[in-house]
Amino acid sequence: MAQTTPNHTQNVSGWAAHDSSGKMTPYVFKRRENGVNDVTIKVLYCGMCHTDLHHVRNDWGITMYPCVPGHEITGIITKVGKDVTRFKEGDKVGVGCLAASCLECEFCKNSEENYCDQIQFTYNGIFWDGSITYGGYSKMLVADQRYVVRVPEGLPMDAAAPLLCAGITVYSPMKDSNLLESSENPKKIGIIGLGGLGHVAVKFGKAFGHHVTIISTSPSKETEARQRLGADDFIVSTDPKQMKEKRRSLDYILDTVSAYHSLGPYLELLKVQGTLHIVGAPDKPMGLPSFPLIFGKRTVKGSMTGGMIETQEMMDMCGKHNITCDIEMVTPDKINEALQRLANNDVRYRFVIDIAGEEVGSNLS
Template sequence: MLQRTVSGWAAHDSSGNITPYVFKRRENGANDVIIKIMYCGMCHTDLHYVRNEWGNTMYPVVPGHEITGVVIEAGSNVKKLKVGDRVGVGCLAASCLECEFCRGGEENYCEQIQFTYNGIFWDGSITYGGYSQILVADHRYVVVVPENLPMDAAAPLLCAGITVYSPMKEGKLMESSGKKIGIVGMGGLGHIAIKFGKVLGHHVTVISTSPSKEHEAKHRLGADAFILSTDPHQMQAGKRSLDFMLDTVSAEHSLGEILELLKVNGTLVLVGAPDKPLQLPSFPLIFGTYNPSLLSPFSD
């Protein structure tokens, strides 16, 4: 199997440190494109893998799955992409392409899914991510970046963006405006969710443990309201006020008090990925008839 030498950054153990690393990528195949990487977002998933917090890291690991760049070589079977195209790659590198999910455009649910890094490609090679000079990617998992979208701004949309966009779409937030939605946490996922919520015409409330984030939430990102989740009075005042809520927090926390912010028959979608089980008291569910929806951070 032909390979090419690439420079990048990798973690070699669970210390959390990444250092310069020279490794091998496969040569361009008939279905592949080679992408010169221009930008790569930093996703909290990168931290989970670097630190082996999910227990499945294959060291050395080169993180990064919010990748934008320019095609510098295209395989013989690639018809929709050409050299010079501005493109992006998210967290998926391969799937079976034959199951009901792959045929239905939902490759993320395929049981044979492989990721852009810390995965095993079809040829048996280990996948390495975007903290590197170039990426060799199957063209079926590459998207075109519109000319009017800056490449640096596009990169975070390829994981964080789609992770919050997908449940908003499934929750029918595109169909009508004026809903009261809550965003729990204001990190990489949360700040994008706030922007999407406002663009879609909804009333957005941020729920956070950090009082210092209130000014940024309201004055920089345009949130309509802010609830400090460690303040019992604010939580009580917000009880049963929200139609829809996205929980973006990746740390261990309880869902009980958060659920009580929802209206009866409201919807909570979990898009964070804590490494420990979350606390889910039964009474908020019983008395609110809520619709908890648990989604992977790879829900694109």
Template sequence: MTQTTPNHTQTVSGWAAHDSSGKITPYIFKRRENGINDVTIKILYCGMCHTDIHHVRNDWGITMYPVVPGHEITGIITKVGNNVTNFKIGDKVGVGCLAASCLECEFCQSSQENYCDQIQLTYNGIFWDGSITYGGYSKMIVTDHRYVVHVPESLPMNAAAPLLCAGVTVYTPMNDGGLLVEGGGGKRIGVVGLGGLGHVAVKFGKAFGHHVSVISTSPSKENEAKNRLGADDFILSTEPNQMLAKKRSLDFILDTVSAKHSLGPILELLKVNGTLVLVGAPDKPLDLPSFPLIFGKRVVKGSMTGSMKETQEMMNMCGKHNITCDIEMVNPDQINEALQRLANNDVKYRFVIDIAGSKASNL
């Protein structure tokens, strides 16, 4: 395991954390030359995910410093390898969470490479050549073309960036649940948490004609949910009477909350045979009582990001329905402030770093 290999000859400027303080500072490093299966991308924008906080602070004990975060990347292709036929110079593209997988296991062979045992991530992963991967808090990136997607021309590159993680993370379980089918609306779905993931889930649900309820511990979110995002209902989960009134009313619930909480009261909102999908990643075990499962024949399952096929499908769907993330733009010198605000849930709903200084651009 090495930071670089002899093939890493391209000097790149970016921003990295060097220890568990999580402080981000300018960082000059090396990227590999563009290989036969690679594309080189000039990064325009990079979204800021809550996962970035966990990595820069080593909350999970797996960080390899220095770490260059960022896995919600949009940019323009500047170079393509000889084996690359589906991209060309000038294409608008996106890079999400995945950088490499084994390409041979049952999951890779069935377009579920995000569940490959050997999956490596866009940053803080180990690439095939043994080098540590660096993410999108940087000016450019070299990526294997199999882990790159096209960004539809109709989508602005800045507001599309968080779709590469937040978007596909909610798309995959909603699509698995049969909720994102044209003409298939009419389900009653709940979204727990109105943040970077939750607000996209509300948009997806409404685009396909479903009745969407936002479930939150914050009374202040009701106005945002209904008037800003078009949610049909708001359930304050700290109010027992509201929770009781909505008992057995929902077909499907997507739980995006990354803090420890009990699933019991949320499960009671589901109809018999209802499904609760977890996409948040609390650092402590959740409370899961058995009775709401047993007496409602309910299912609790998890879901992580999505495959490259699903990511491209999600991007195409967003292009068709003109769905983007609600974002707040920041400059690179505001990264530390934005990370702290993100940790405090003080953003509506996703920070995006203007890497290339392209705020005036129409891209």
């Protein structure tokens, strides 16, 4: 049974998994009262991340059931605490992966809360009051104002929702590698995988003025990558001839793939001193041969989401460039179907649940 505290008095309707089968069913639970630093949010939309699938099925062995997933949340503020200064009722806002952190370490003080040793997530975490956190597959959310961002006017709330995870996950490494607004010094960058993360990375790369190459195992994605997303080049990673022809051609590669793969062939695509940045999370160790590193003086690094200031910066940038995610809307009665399609990589490119548009009492398929 999930922990609650005496101030958890608000009944909330949502959808939860109760065991490792991952089957989602309607679920009524309690949220805390709105505190002095909290905002209460009516959830309108919630994106479906691959992390949700891993959690509901307990793939990582850390799930606390019942599990209400969802960390790509957009909605409207309906109540603010007396010490809230950044938001007011009626504001359009978003909540991503983070729910709490220690507030005192070097990372929290530098707005890199995502690397705090005591970071707690929007769901399947432990909040400051000792309660287990529940995510955005629900009608309402209470969040500390520090972990809430404003959605820019003009961005549709549905297609903006996945930016709270997929967007910041690819924005942060690009910023870290000095790839923002670099039209005066364009780079040749590669994106491994054209899925929920990859398609946003392409949009960012083009917005920042770079030459963008998609690296994929699926030749069928080339037309869409070039014509719909604006990619400049396309490499089929299972084609040895193409991989050889593009050897030492890229300055930077962002690896978004969550399935097991060896990094060796991709490292060979990098120029000398190039960087391969990992944001996908395979459940098995990836192959990392030494020779492509040694003979190319190359770097392999990783990152997770981003801090709150950086997340707001990313959202504002998306507002400036009119960047949103390509989504497929689903109603809550189709959550199980969508999770299975997500497991089969059968979505282009992100499912978003229309939370506010469906009654909770529906039977889930």
